[in-house]
Amino acid sequence: MLDNLTQRLAKAVKTMRGEARLTESNTAEMLREVRLALLEADVALPAVREFIGRVKEKAMGEDVIGALSPGQALVGVVQRELAAIMGADLGPEASQLNFATQPPAIILMAGLQGAGKTTTVGKLAKYLREQKKKKVLTVSADVYRPAAIGQLKTVTEQVGADFFPSEITDKPVDIALAALDYAKRHYHDVLIIDTAGRLGIDEAMMQEISAIHAAVKPIETLFVVDAMLGQDAINTAKAFSDALPLTGIVLTKLDGDSRGGAALSVRHITGKPIKFAGVAEKLDGLEAFDPVRMADRILGMGDILALVEEARKGVDMDAAAGLAQKIKVGGKFDLNDFKSQLAQMKKMGGMSNLMDKLPAQLQQAASGANMGMADKQVVRMEGIINSMTPQERAKPDLIKASRKRRIATGAGVQVQEVNRMLAQFDQMQSMMKKLKGGNMMKMMRGMKGMLPGMR
Template identity: 50%
Template sequence: MFNNLSEKLDKALHTLKGHGKITEVNVAETLKEVRRALLDADVNFKIAKEFTKRVKEKALGQDVLTTLNPGQLMVKLVKDELTDLMGGDTVGINLGGSPTVILMSGLQGSGKTTFSGKLASYLKTKKAKQVLLVGCDVYRPAAINQLQVVGEQIGVEVYAEVGNQNPVEISLNAIKHAKANSKNVVIIDTAGRLAVDEEMMTEISNIHKAVTPQETLFVVDSMTGQDAVNTAKAFNDLLNFDGVILTKLDGDTRGGAALSIKSVVDKPIKFIGTGEKMDAIDVFHPDRMADRILGMGDVISLVERAQEQYDEQEARKLQKKIAKNQFGFDDFLSQIQQIKKMGSMKDLVGMIPGAGKALKDVDIDDDAFKGIESIIHSMTPLERSTPNVINASRKKRIAKGSGTSVQEVNQLMKQFNQMSKMMKMMQGGGGRKMMQMMKGMK
């Protein structure tokens, strides 16, 4: 995520290292590189120019923070400006109304239908809402089917009227259906349209007027960069939407859309899509994103994700097993499954301060645990519960059954033993204190 931008900003800010004080000359050198990094990220020239101008004014007018060296000071100033550029504050979704009506708009291929499903899943699981998805793309036969597949996957009802070519009528009927069936959120998935298509733009305007939604969201593919920002402006002029959804942010190495869109349409980015799975949706936090762009990680989001997977009852069972030296490979496998539920490995690594930079050339695959899981699944129940029984002949059989080598099995055994020792050392309140500390950070 934003790898190219992060790398170039890191190089630009290194310019000030070694200087004893901030001067117009070294600030100008640094900000020239910062502006170049923003332009390479497909940020609008005017926005990039104004950004560096504000940083320069703050840097040269700085007569406090004398304990910081120039490099640290410049990083802080750039971080603050990046946060402001992306909106400053986190803006949540408006869930007023009975039911709450959310109208999804956007271009063809922006990921609107998939994100409608992600949003429905998020509201169902995180906000305990009864959600109804509505298929209003009457022009693309596969669109309704796609929404129905998504709805079945997340356990959310999909309302559709096959043969009805009037999306305004379908939307109004869907809201009546929601009221009659105790649904408190209605998400209307409209047809993808081009801003230049006057007829289609009029149609979504008519839907908007008819249903008076609490939230009108514009879904945009972040990888289209500046084009996405221009399109957002055209839609906003017509709909005056409430917020932006950036999809495919996990594949965006530049970041132009995320950095520019707030300045152009003056509407907040509310959610981002960070992967293909239905739970790959995050509330957008401008300050946390600025930290990530500058290689500082995002510990708060990492802790929040860990919190979501933390099961107190299971943790107590695990503590008892560790205390009795009964921690086995089934427990190890359970821990791996919890980590996998937290999201893509690449995204998680990016949240650890410094890790993204250190592992920038390492391809972190979501199947990183596949070999380990294969080895554990090739063990007998006895071997998983009592690892000490695994001798040389058993290792050969396990390696053969998992399609790995004895060396890989030995490596896993070593890692497992190290983890067991570490967990044993954490007994006596250490592990519990860590979880309490994590809860306090929420």
């Protein structure tokens, strides 16, 4: 995600890290590189100008000039101002959804056709049900796009929320009012209204969505925009902001955007906070947007908090505690445990998803690896273990040449792949042995130097 911008900024700040002090010339040189990086990333020119001005003002301040490590201090200023331009200056509450109203809280979704509105409604319904424990009703007021209503019905059912049916012969305002009445009578906490998009901005579209807004008076009006549109995303955001009292932005397809211009520009142009980011096609691929953490990722510092959150969602804590206790009392890490670790990695989104959240230096260390192939290899390893007998999984030492041939045939792979998987298992088993007693704390202390911000 945002790879090009990350690489350019990393190159720019790298030249400063060896400097003994900040000067007008070396600061100007770095800021010129940063400016080019932002423009190449399709960031709006007004946003670039404001950002460079703010960094220059803060960088030449007393707090930076007197710092022990001026190069690091300048990187810190860039990070803080990146976060600010994406909404950190609005405060942490700005990116939160507002539920301070008589239920149901109405969320109106607006945006162009193809931005991913309908899928985002499903993702948001899932997020609100699971993270906020809300009873959610969705409705489609899109009576123009073929199968739009059916698509929303499908994704709503998949996430376990309630769906209010509508017909293409109905008027959008009538659909919204009928859904609101139903939500009140059935005690829903949240009503999400999916509206029609167009291939371009037109007056009829704006009038229709304005009429829906006036009829139901939503507490949240979210503009859904495709992050890959670049400069076009900015123009579209401005048009919607002029027509509707937007309360926030949802950036979709952020995982496919290598430039990053929309993330840095949309908040600046509209003045509204980015509240969510769509980061995968799956219905759990929606993240609450945090400008500080996004700034860290753009600067190649990684997003360790997001990694921890992925672990919390994907890891079976009871199973992890059981494995820890088993190792502690001298039990052997076997192939059943190894298979469980592989399954939990898949739950966390696979290697490519985890790599995206690691600091740049760790990503560079694995830059030669094909993460897509790594994920396929995980699936193959699971297949190999599934071809073993329960006895072989519990006692891997039993697996000799004849057993390896049988396992390879059952898994549909070559014997070399069975050997490779067993070698990886041996490495994991050796590491697990080191986790006995106080060795876990020693390993954690050793890792601290690898992670930014840890001491």
